[in-house]
Amino acid sequence: MTTRLTVNGAVVDAESDPDTPLLYVLRDELGLHGAKYGCGLGQCGACTVMVDGTAVLSCLMPLLTVEGRKVLTVEGLGTADAPGPMQAAFIAEQAAQCGYCIPGMMMRAQATLTANPGASEQEIREALEFNLCRCGTHIRILRAILRAQGEMQQAAASRPVGEDVL
Structure with a gap:
């Protein structure tokens, strides 16, 4: 089928x-x-x-x-040559240690910020409760998400009205 x-x-x-x-x-x-x-x-x-x-x-x-x-x-967030805002922020903040949890973290964060672009740090933390990281890079992960949020908000503010990204 x-x-x-x-x-x-x-x-x-x-x-x-x-x-x-x-x-x-x-x-x-x-x-x-x-x-x-x-x-x-x-x-x-x-x-x-x-x-x-x-x-x-x-x-x-x-x-x-x-x-x-x-x-x-x-893979749909960007490429190695042109990473999307979430991917670029994780790279800039060196949020990955082993990297195993990172794709899931990025996708949960992307969904959270897509649904609520102005999510507070506490709301982001609560959304990420479902995703585990055994390496303990939680602080860098949170910093990366907040960085991506800022970049996404800045990009949205500069886009013409009615133009969708995703």
Whole structure:
């Protein structure tokens, strides 16, 4: 059975069984390795991606639930040559140590700031409670998100009215 969805702006037809977790489809079928397998139980956040603008745990989401929907992974935020604001901020703040949790952190932060561009530091902290980092780089991660928030707000202020980015 084919499941059609949009991943990082491109329409794709996934051939995996509809009950296959989205994480496996992204990694094994589509070759997108940003989302990580952490626990497989939805308890660590390493597999976080966005579906229709909302942060979700891709290890718990069957493929059939994303049919016709828009999936955004960390690869969709930018490229190595042209990182998006969130990626650039994580690089500038050296927020990654081992890097395993970072894609999930970025995606949860992106979803939070997309839904609430003016989120307070406390709201950002609360949103990130679902994502674990064993290396302890939480302060640098938070600094990176706040930096990205500032850059995103500045970019939004300079955009013509009605022009959407995502």
